[in-house]
Amino acid sequence: MTVDMGLTVGGVELRGPVLAASGTFGYGTEVPLLERRALGGMVSKGIFLQPRAGTPPPRIVETPSGMLNAIGLQGPGADALIRDYAPQWASWDFPVLVNINGESVSEYGELAARLDGVPGVAGFEINISCPNVEQGGLYFGNDPRAAAAVTDEVRKRTRLPVWVKLTPMVTDIAVIARAVESAGADALCAVNTFVGMSIDLHAYRPRLSFRTGGLSGPAIRPLALHLAHQAARAVGIPVIGVGGVMRAEDALEFLVAGCAAVQVGTATFVNPCAIAEIHDGIAAHLESRRLGSLADLPRYLPRDEPVTGLSQPNTSTGP
Amino acid sequence: MTVDMGLTVGGVELRGPVLAASGTFGYGTEVPLLERRALGGMVSKGIFLQPRAGTPPPRIVETPSGMLNAIGLQGPGADALIRDYAPQWASWDFPVLVNINGESVSEYGELAARLDGVPGVAGFEINISCPNVEQGGLYFGNDPRAAAAVTDEVRKRTRLPVWVKLTPMVTDIAVIARAVESAGADALCAVNTFVGMSIDLHAYRPRLSFRTGGLSGPAIRPLALHLAHQAARAVGIPVIGVGGVMRAEDALEFLVAGCAAVQVGTATFVNPCAIAEIHDGIAAHLESRRLGSLADLPRYLPRDEPVTGLSQPNTSTGP
Amino acid sequence: MFLLSAPITAKREVARGMVVVSIQAPEIAATVRAGQFVNLGLPGSFLRRPFSVYRVDGERIEVVLKAVGVGTTQLLAMRPGDLVSCLGPLGRGFDLGPGPGSVVLVSGGLGVAPMPLAAGEARALGMRVTWVHGARASEDLCSETEGDAVIWATDDGSRGFAGTAVAAAPDGDLILACGPNRMLAAAAERWPDAQVAVETYMGCGTGVCLGCAVPLVRGGYDRACKEGPVYRAADVDWAALPAHLPYAVTATA
Amino acid sequence: MFLLSAPITAKREVARGMVVVSIQAPEIAATVRAGQFVNLGLPGSFLRRPFSVYRVDGERIEVVLKAVGVGTTQLLAMRPGDLVSCLGPLGRGFDLGPGPGSVVLVSGGLGVAPMPLAAGEARALGMRVTWVHGARASEDLCSETEGDAVIWATDDGSRGFAGTAVAAAPDGDLILACGPNRMLAAAAERWPDAQVAVETYMGCGTGVCLGCAVPLVRGGYDRACKEGPVYRAADVDWAALPAHLPYAVTATA
């Protein structure tokens, strides 16, 4: 028995259910070790219309089972992306989505329009959840109106699939999820990093130059899983789970919890072959349970059991 | 040089800056190993007016650098607490606060009134942040009006100090912090556990019988530290930091970030002597830096630097 | 209760994949009773892991285990001289009463763990000890036995009685049983007054977290680590006690 | 770039607390250039830890380190036969040009790490090698040296020149320097064209995370793990590069 791992998620044809998460795989050109066959697709490092220098060092700090980062969306801007990277992507046999950022609704739209139709760009992941920029990012992610406005604007400026990456820093993720679904998102990615801090006891001030950073890695996995599950119960479009996936078992937890696919981020730093191992491990699990394809994997998306651990009563029942 | 570790926080005279967190130290009668001299104070397991059975097993699951719990506030109720535990507390030389819970505003108030004046009860910690009960708890914690209403009600029914334990599951903790400060809280505890989930890949359903649970342990420390810091910048009353403190260095991070004291929870499970070691480690740090008391420890509470990683612009500037 | 940083002193295999680990822990060795456990802190797993004390040998205690997950795999990978954080003795052990009379020790698989100590205590009280031990197949049977009579049971019939240890056991004045919770439920049917040692997840092992809830027939829960792990068989609500604990998440990855 | 699960083969002390660890890593040994590094995955710390390759000995690479935190303490506690996850070679090493001529290797403390490989490559090009090595006191000086001339420097004057390695060094056609970033800033003042190997925090070591930002005089940042860790001294904005990396959080607790 061979397991069928291909699938289409939110308008993007993936070679498998495991994608590389934005900001943890560069532009796909850096990591020679990875076996490409296993890469379902990738999301490129977050980009703004214009080049950005990013934050001064220190930018990262290790934490228990995780890390904080404040890169500040360092990037070359749209023109360089179109010139230097998209042509390479066009020749690859897995899809590349671009993680787009802006300081205003119109800037998101402009960036999407600029990249629309560029060969090699398979779709967009709207980042309304970056905690590491002074303007934009997170601010759009926790207000359902702002989140919907960005989604709507991007939706209007491109024919490519539009995914929206949600922030965990909200009282009720279901509200945001439904808002961006209504505004035309093809899929949701849940979640981006959680805002955290770490203090240097020599200088008596934050270790990171940006002071706060985004927490990623297995430390956040139980939280990300819960949020992805809540999002999946709230909307009809697919949800891509992100947060702390290190091994195939972790990815399977997200899939069982209702996700259509997963993204792998920090794991790649620890093990450059993580994505391939996770892909193969999922296939092995399906085979060992005699499941012919991902679609056969049992899901835990009960319509009858109450949702627990909710922030607000009665806002997160299924569609 | 001997370091002065005593302090008064939110109306409660503590023997030191390290307290035992609610639900992780029982009623203070269980752990014989701990050196009591090091215990600044303790908060007893969360209690309702009436006895509660709690949730069926499994109630806990280990996660990377942490654990999920869904105990469901199992407890004997107010009468048994007054009969069995308070008399013992009355003879101890450190203060015991009672973590109080309710399904309605009036139930919180009634419980406070019932315990008011009982010898051995040094104050209250209002739990508006328990993620593991179907009614109450978390629901009061993420709505500033509801949080203020509970605080106000308890404040009216007791002369004892009133601390309020905040949930991290909110878009902007500063809003809730200011609401409960205005309603008369003497201090804030930040934070309770984060809602998380874990999936059993044999049964294809959640490992915990309650389905979701609260994440604690070092995994959440960077997040708790950030939230405690944000709360400390938002209010004038003291903030007690809680979340992932395992070692003296971790406690010092919370103190430097603006907390008046810390609570230690899950660490006690791993190391029953954790609180004593943390207390001694803080004293050793102060001594090594030639700081005569906790008040001399430099704090990172800048009034001029921007607050980063905020969920909403312009809501969390200092008082 | 003692907290020791204790060196591992030796290891030996007693069945297929089943290994006895000796730990130098004088204070615990001097005070532990049959059915009590130690909570071991292992590098690489976050929470401690509970293990029944298998035997006491002078200043050393022994535990017996198989590799079933991260913590047990780690413990088995450790070498003599390596240190393990050892908290114990914990819980309430078997109550053998005043003796003498007969006691039947019924164990399935790793449920053999508390039995050697129990046999020793029973012998000291002048009791006649029958040792009943079952496993899947003969290679899985613990090779070390105690007592006046030994009865083997295997699921596949490859040694002794073909069936479970509960089915193979005779009656006695006192029945002590340990094994998978499913086996203990069966023991409860046959011997409501048996003393059984149950397994639950544990957070603290010291009674403060309420994580180790054991559902009781009279309603409510108590703590496997404090009131337990030994219960009167008929007191436990077996239907509500997870019979098979799901695989735990690993702490290291 | 190779990812190997590699056994530790030997350890030796070369200064007070400074230890050389040998690792069996044939593919890396065969391809590494001076100034490149390996990123080691150690049990108990979450992220990998970068270490310059110190020497190559057949199929083995060597790294030199002191215990400064969790990861380094762990690595030093490991025994021959233990496995470490070894990713490398990484980064861009020194560029010795066509040779011959003279090269001065200036190192402070653990900055000695990339120098033996550099000396070897220089010798192969027919260069005259001057080895300048400084430390706090004579016991802290790495006892292993290379090159045609050796100059010692100690802060306390207990051996050789009383002062820094930068102050003690002669000029040469090519200057290679490694040590605390503060020392490298001083080297940049004296020798703008020196090639210096800098230290930063690293997330991935492979160029994908942008965590290892090195601020450049021309503006912006590039990656210590990809464009670096070796830079032309005058290209780095030393004022903006953290001179002293704060103690990192431990991953295990």
Ligand SMILES: Cc1cc2nc3c(=O)[nH]c(=O)nc-3n(C[C@H](O)[C@H](O)[C@H](O)COP(=O)(O)OP(=O)(O)OC[C@H]3O[C@@H](n4cnc5c(N)ncnc54)[C@H](O)[C@@H]3O)c2cc1C
């Ligand atoms: C009072 C008591 C005494 C015990 N005595 C022994 C003994 O003498 N010998 C022995 O081999 N085992 C004993 N156990 C079980 C042992 O504690 C678990 O097998 C061990 O914790 C698994 O750890 P792990 O990291 O290897 O497994 P994990 O990777 O954590 O999980 C693997 C498997 O172990 C089970 N498990 C995980 N955590 C626990 C836990 N806290 N309690 C019970 N099961 C768990 C899981 O359900 C899973 O099937 C005892 C348990 C209790 C409660």
Ligand SMILES: Cc1cc2nc3c(=O)[nH]c(=O)nc-3n(C[C@H](O)[C@H](O)[C@H](O)COP(=O)(O)OP(=O)(O)OC[C@H]3O[C@@H](n4cnc5c(N)ncnc54)[C@H](O)[C@@H]3O)c2cc1C
């Ligand atoms: C390219 C490169 C080559 C290096 N080569 C060597 C070498 O050959 N020998 C050697 O001993 N050290 C070398 N280092 C430094 C070494 O990586 C750190 O000392 C090590 O990561 C500390 O790990 P730890 O867990 O022991 O310390 P931690 O507990 O993490 O921290 C202790 C100290 O180490 C510093 N540190 C932590 N992480 C890093 C990091 N990623 N990069 C730099 N410093 C860090 C902290 O500032 C702190 O002072 C190199 C660093 C880089 C970037």
Ligand SMILES: Cc1cc2nc3c(=O)[nH]c(=O)nc-3n(C[C@H](O)[C@H](O)[C@H](O)COP(=O)(O)O)c2cc1C
């Ligand atoms: C160094 C780093 C950089 C990141 N950059 C981006 C980014 O540019 N855009 C984005 O949407 N997410 C970014 N993320 C978030 C990840 O894509 C992912 O959502 C998060 O790390 C959680 O997944 P993980 O635990 O698997 O890493 C970044 C994460 C890290 C660690």
Ligand SMILES: Cc1cc2nc3c(=O)[nH]c(=O)nc-3n(C[C@H](O)[C@H](O)[C@H](O)COP(=O)(O)O)c2cc1C
């Ligand atoms: C098993 C368990 C039970 C808890 N019970 C309570 C409780 O009854 N009331 C409460 O306010 N917090 C409770 N908490 C939360 C802790 O007091 C603390 O806020 C949280 O665990 C984070 O701190 P830590 O990481 O140090 O454990 C509980 C936590 C755990 C792990």
Ligand code: FES
């Ligand atoms: S394991 Fe914590 S109360 Fe029993």
Ligand code: FES
């Ligand atoms: S360490 Fe990740 S880019 Fe350099």
